[in-house]
Amino acid sequence: MLILCIESSCDETAAAVVRDGREMLSNVVASQVDVHARYGGVVPELASRKHVEAISVVIKAALEEADVALEQIEGIGVTRGPGLVGALLVGLSTAKAMAWGLEVPLVGVHHIEGHILAPFLERAPAFPFLALAVSGGHSHLYRVDGIGQYRTLGRTLDDAAGEAYDKVAKLLGLGYPGGALIDRLAGQGDPKAINFPRPMLHRPDFDFSFSGIKTAVMQYVHKSSRPIDETHIADISASFQASMVEVLTTKALRAAAAEGLERIVVAGGVACNSGLRRQFSQLAAKHGLEVFFPSPALCGDNAAMLGVPADYYLQKGLHADGKMNAVSSWPLDTVTV
Amino acid sequence: MKAWDVTTDGPDQTAALGTLVGEYCVPGMVLLLNGELGAGKTCFAQGVARGVGVSASTPVTSPSYTLLNVHQGRMPLYHFDLYRLSIVDDLADIGYDEFAESDGLTLVEWADRMLDGMDASLSITIKYDAEFRRKFSFAAFDLHGRELLGKLESFWCKGSENPPVSP
Numbered sequence: 413m414l415i416l417c418i419e420s421s422c423d424e425t426a427a428a429v430v431r432d433g434r435e436m437l438s439n440v441v442a443s444q445v446d447v448h449a450r451y452g453g454v455v456p457e458l459a460s461r462k463h464v465e466a467i468s469v470v471i472k473a474a475l476e477e478a479d480v481a482l483e484q485i486e487g488i489g490v491t492r493g494p495g496l497v498g499a500l501l502v503g504l505s506t507a508k509a510m511a512w513g514l515e516v517p518l519v520g521v522h523h524i525e526g527h528i529l530a531p532f533l534e535r536a537p538a539f540p541f542l543a544l545a546v547s548g549g550h551s552h553l554y555r556v557d558g559i560g561q562y563r564t565l566g567r568t569l570d571d572a573a574g575e576a577y578d579k580v581a582k583l584l585g586l587g588y589p590g591g592a593l594i595d596r597l598a599g600q601g602d603p604k605a606i607n608f609p610r611p612m613l614h615r616p617d618f619d620f621s622f623s624g625i626k627t628a629v630m631q632y633v634h635k636s637s638r639p640i641d642e643t644h645i646a647d648i649s650a651s652f653q654a655s656m657v658e659v660l661t662t663k664a665l666r667a668a669a670a671e672g673l674e675r676i677v678v679a680g681g682v683a684c685n686s687g688l689r690r691q692f693s694q695l696a697a698k699h700g701l702e703v704f705f706p707s708p709a710l711c712g713d714n715a716a717m718l719g720v721p722a723d724y725y726l727q728k729g730l731h732a733d734g735k736m737n738a739v740s741s742w743p744l745d746t747v748t749v
Numbered sequence: 750m751k752a753w754d755v756t757t758d759g760p761d762q763t764a765a766l767g768t769l770v771g772e773y774c775v776p777g778m779v780l781l782l783n784g785e786l787g788a789g790k791t792c793f794a795q796g797v798a799r800g801v802g803v804s805a806s807t808p809v810t811s812p813s814y815t816l817l818n819v820h821q822g823r824m825p826l827y828h829f830d831l832y833r834l835s836i837v838d839d840l841a842d843i844g845y846d847e848f849a850e851s852d853g854l855t856l857v858e859w860a861d862r863m864l865d866g867m868d869a870s871l872s873i874t875i876k877y878d879a880e881f882r883r884k885f886s887f888a889a890f891d892l893h894g895r896e897l898l899g900k901l902e903s904f905w906c907k908g909s910e911n912p913p914v915s916p
Contacts, residue, residue, distance in 0.1 A: 422814070461842050496816055498844055549814035569808045570791055579786050579813075623791055623811070630787030631881055741819060 413726060414480060415487045416510070417718040418471065420503030421495030421523045422549065424712070425466035429478035429485075430719025433727075436533045437478035439709060439716035442466040463502035471506070474715070485514060489722025492520030492732075493739030500738035508734055517731040519722050522747050524550060526717035527679040529559065530706040533716060537675045537704045542668040546660065546688075547680035547713075548574035553618045553667050554744060556677070559724045562744045565667050566618025573656060574682045576622035580629050580652055584645050594649045595685050601643070601650030606632060608655040610662075618667045625655055653687045661691050668701060677704045683711045750866070751889040753902050756882050763789045763883055764796035769904060770873075771800020773897045776824045776852040779868060781860030784875030789883050790858045793875065794828060801826050801854055812858070816843050825853035831862045840864075870894035 415433070419426040429437040475482060490507035493500060504520070511518035527550075528543035542565075543554045551568035571579070574591055581590025586597075608628050611621040629652055638644055668676055678692055683705050696703040710717055757763045770780070770793075780797070782790050791811045798809040802822030812818045812830035820826040827848040834840060840863055849855045849868070857864060866872055871894040874886045889895040 461838070494815075496843055498842060547814075567808060568810055570795070571811045572814060575811060575813050583786055619808075627787040627789075630785075634881075740817075 413486045413723055414484055415489050415719050415722050415726065416471070416474070416485045417715040417722060418467070418488065418490045418503045418507050419523070419526070419713060419715040419718060420463045420467065420499050421491045421493065422499065422713060424714070425463045425470050425502075426713060426715035427467075427470040427474035428714065428716035428719060429474055429480050430533070430716055430723065433720050433723025434532060434536070436716045436719070437480060438474045438476075439714055440470045440474040440477060441709075441712070441714050442470050463499055467502055467506050470715075471510075482514065485510075485516060487516050487722065487726040488514075488518045489521050489718045489726070490518070491523045491526070491718060492736065493742040494523060495738075495740065497738045497740050500740070504736065504738055508736070512734065517726050518736070519725045519730060520732050520736050521718045521721050521725075522742060522744055523713075524552070524744050525559075525562070525721050525747060528554065528556060528562075528677055529720040530679055530710040530714075530717035531677055531704040532720045533710060534707060535704065537677055537702070540671075540673055541675035541677055541704075542664060542671060542673040543677045543679060544660065544664045544683075545680045546573045546678070546682035548572055548578065550680060551620050551622070551660075552744070553664060555667075555671050555673065559721050560747055562747060564743065564745050565671070566620065566663060568620040568622060569612075570621050570623035571626060573620070573622055573660065574680070576626050576656065577682065577685075579626050580649075583626070583630055583633060584640070584648060586645075591682060591685065594653060595687060597646045597649035598653040598687055599650075601646030601648070603650040603654035605647035606651040608632070608651055610655055610659050613659055613662060618663050618670075620659060620663065622656070622659075625652065653685075657685075657687050657691045660688060661695055664692075665695055665699060665701070669699075674700070675702045675704065679706060679711065681712045684708050751895045751898050753887045753898050754884060755887075755905060756878075756884045757789075758882055760789065760792050763792045764799075766885065766905070767793040767796020767798075768800040769796075769901055770871075770897065771797035771802075771822075771854075773900050774801060774824075774854050775893055776854065777850075778870040778893050778897075779849050779855040780857065781864055781866075781869045781872040782856060782858045782875075783861045783872065785877075788875040788877060790875060793873070793885075794856055794858060797854075797856055798822065798826055798828070817848070825851070827851075827853050827855045828858075829855065830858040831864075832859045834862060837863050866890040871897060 425442040428439040551573045553566040555563045577591035795809045803820040
C-alpha cells in the first residue's frame with residue numbers, strides 16, 4: 413500500500429511517501445534550523461501559520477521525490493497528537509481534505525508511536541522491545557508489545573532530555589542546535605572534570621529528572637573561578653553529557669531487565685547524540701542486548717516514521733472519518749488497535 | 750501596584766511557596782513568571798499546580814518545547830512557556846488569549862519575553878544570590894492579585910522563622 417504521511421505536531425512541517433509500512437520512498441522536512449540560528453540560540457516557535465505556508469510545498473516535494481503521482485496514493489496517515497491543536501490541525505485538515513478528494517482511507521497516528529517504530533523503515537526489531545523516546549519534548553520509557561500495544565514504564569518529571577541539552581548550551585553561550593554542539597564539544601573535553609548530579613539514578617522506578625542537572629551546570633558556571641574558556645566549556649560539555657548519558661542508559665537497561673526485554677529502541681532527536689549511541693552500544697554488547705537507533709533523518713521529527721503504524725492500521729481497516737479531531741494531550745498507553 | 754519580596758532556601762521551599770500561591774488563586778487569574786535559566790520557575794510552577802489541586806501523580810513538566818501544558822485541578826491550569834517564542838504574533842498563533850481570558854488559571858513562564866503587568870493579576874520574578882537562595886519579587890496588578898498577595902504575605906510572614914515546607 414502506498415501511503416502519504418503528514419506531520420505538523422510541533423516545529424516541523426513534514427511529508428513522506430512510504431510503501432507497505434517498510435519502504436521509505438521520500439521523507440521531506442521543512443527544517444527551520446536556519447531560522448533558529450538567526451535568533452542566536454532562542455528557538456522560535458514554528459507556529460501554525462508557518463505550517464500553513466509550508467504544508468503544500470512539502471507534500472508536493474515528497475510526491476516528486478518518491479516519483480509518485482497523487483492519484484497513486486492509496487491511503488493517508490497523519491499525526492493526530494499530542495501537540496498544539498493549532499499546529500496539528502494544519503496537517504489534519506490537509507489530510508482529511510486530500511483523503512476525501514482522492515477517495516482513499518485516512519488514519520490518525522500518535523507522534524511518539526511514529527518515533528519508536530521508525531527503525532522498521534531500516535532494520536526491524538522483533539517485538540517485544542523497550543523504547544526510549546528522547547527529544548526536546550519527551551523523555552519516556554515504554555514497553556512495546558506490538559504496533560498499538562504500548563505501556564509507559566517511566567517519564568521525566570520536569571525537563572525533557574533534549575530541553576536540558578538546549579538550555580545548557582544556552583547557559584554556555586553556544587548556538588543552536590545546542591544538543592549537537594554539546595555533543596561535539598563533549599568529544600574534546602574531560603567527562604570526569606566536573607561531577608554533575610545523576611538525578612534519580614538510585615531510585616527504583618524508571619522516571620527521570622533533568623532540571624537539576626541544568627541548575628547544577630548554571631551554579632557551576634556562576635561559581636567557577638576557572639575562566640569559562642574553550643577548554644573549560646569542552647570539559648563542562650563532556651561532564652554534563654556523561655551525567656545525562658549515564659542516567660538515560662542506566663534507567664533504560666534497568667527497565668529492560670525488569671521487563672525481561674532483550675531489544676532496545678532509542679528514538680527521537682536525542683537518539684542522534686553520539687555519546688548516547690556509543691554508551692548504549694557498549695552496554696548492550698556487555699549485557700547481550702540488541703540496540704536499534706534510527707538513522708539521523710529518522711531521529712528528528714519527520715513524516716516517514718508515521719508510515720509504519722499508518723500502514724498497519726489501514727491494512728486492518730481502521731479508518732478515521734471526517735470527524736477525527738486533534739488531541740493535544742494523549743498518553744501513548746491509551747492508543748488502542 | 751502592591752509588591753512583596755521573599756527569599757526561599759532550597760527547592761522544597763520554592764515549591765511550598767508555589768503551592769500557597771496556587772491555593773489562593775481564583776479562576777481567571779493570569780500569573781507571569783520570570784527568571785533566568787535554572788532560577789526555579791518550573792519548580793515554583795509545580796508547586797502552583799499542586800496548590801490548584803492537580804493530582805500529585807500527574808507530572809508537571811516544563812512546557813518549553815510543547816509551549817502549553819494543560820492540567821486539571823479544581824480549575825484548569827494553562828501552563829505556558831514563551832521561551833521559544835520570538836514575535837508577539839506567535840502568541841496569537843498558539844491561542845494564548847483564548848486561554849488567558851477563560852475561567853482557568855493561566856501561568857506563563859518566560860512571560861517578560863512578550864507580556865507585562867497590563868495582561869496579568871500578578872507577576873513573579875525570581876533571582877538568585879551568590880549562595881543560590883532564590884529571591885521572589887511579587888507585584889500585583891489587579892484586585893485578585895492584591896488579595897492573593899495580602900494572604901500570602903500574612904501567612905508566609907507568620908511562619909517566617911520556620912517557613913512552611915508543605916503547607
